[in-house]
Amino acid sequence: MSSKISRRAVVQGGLIAGAFIPVLGLVANSATAAALPPLDINDPTAKALGFVTDTTKVDAAANPTHKPNQKCGTCAQYQGKPGDASGGCNIFVGHSVPQGGWCKTWAPKPA
Ligand code: SF4
Numbered sequence: 765m766s767s768k769i770s771r772r773a774v775v776q777g778g779l780i781a782g783a784f785i786p787v788l789g790l791v792a793n794s795a796t797a798a799a800l801p802p803l804d805i806n807d808p809t810a811k812a813l814g815f816v817t818d819t820t821k822v823d824a825a826a827n828p829t830h831k832p833n834q835k836c837g838t839c840a841q842y843q844g845k846p847g848d849a850s851g852g853c854n855i856f857v858g859h860s861v862p863q864g865g866w867c868k869t870w871a872p873k874p875a
Contacts, residue, residue, distance in 0.1 A: 800852055803859035810856065810867070819866035827868065837863035840871045 803810055805817060816822055819835040836842045836853065842861070844851015850860040855869055 800858065800860040802850065803853070803856045803861050803865075807856075807859075813855070813867040813869055815856075815861075815865065815867040817862050817865045819864055822866055830866070834866055834870045835863065836861045836865040836867075836870075838870075838873055840873045841869065842873070 803815065805811070805815060807815075814822070814827060819830075819832065822830045824830065836851070837844065837846070839853075841854040842851055842863070843853060844860075844863055848863060850862045853859065853861045855867070861867075
């Protein structure tokens with residue numbers, strides 16, 4: 765009898781812990797993204813990839829395939845959530861990029 769109670773307690777404890785772990789992960793990710801330093805446009809990799817903080821300022825002559833709707837917020841590499849002013853980027857690890865920024869590696873977020 766006591767082993768059933770003990771087993772139940774263990775299962776309930778595991779379910780509760782399992783429910784909170786993803787929540788804690790989201791909080792940690794938000795805190796991490798907010799703490800990331802903004803990408804410097806003078807960073808050598810950023811320059812090589814034509815990074816700009818405002819997609820409307822992209823040099824059209826140098827980037828003829830650029831479209832106005834291409835921006836970090838719609839990029840597959842962007843880690844921010846909708847509505848975030850900035851977020852992490854898989855290309856520029858350790859930095860945040862503005863949701864309205866752009867670089868040559870832009871690719872659409874999967875639908
Ligand atoms: S890879 Fe995407 S999210 Fe990162 S800087 Fe370039 S356009 Fe922005």
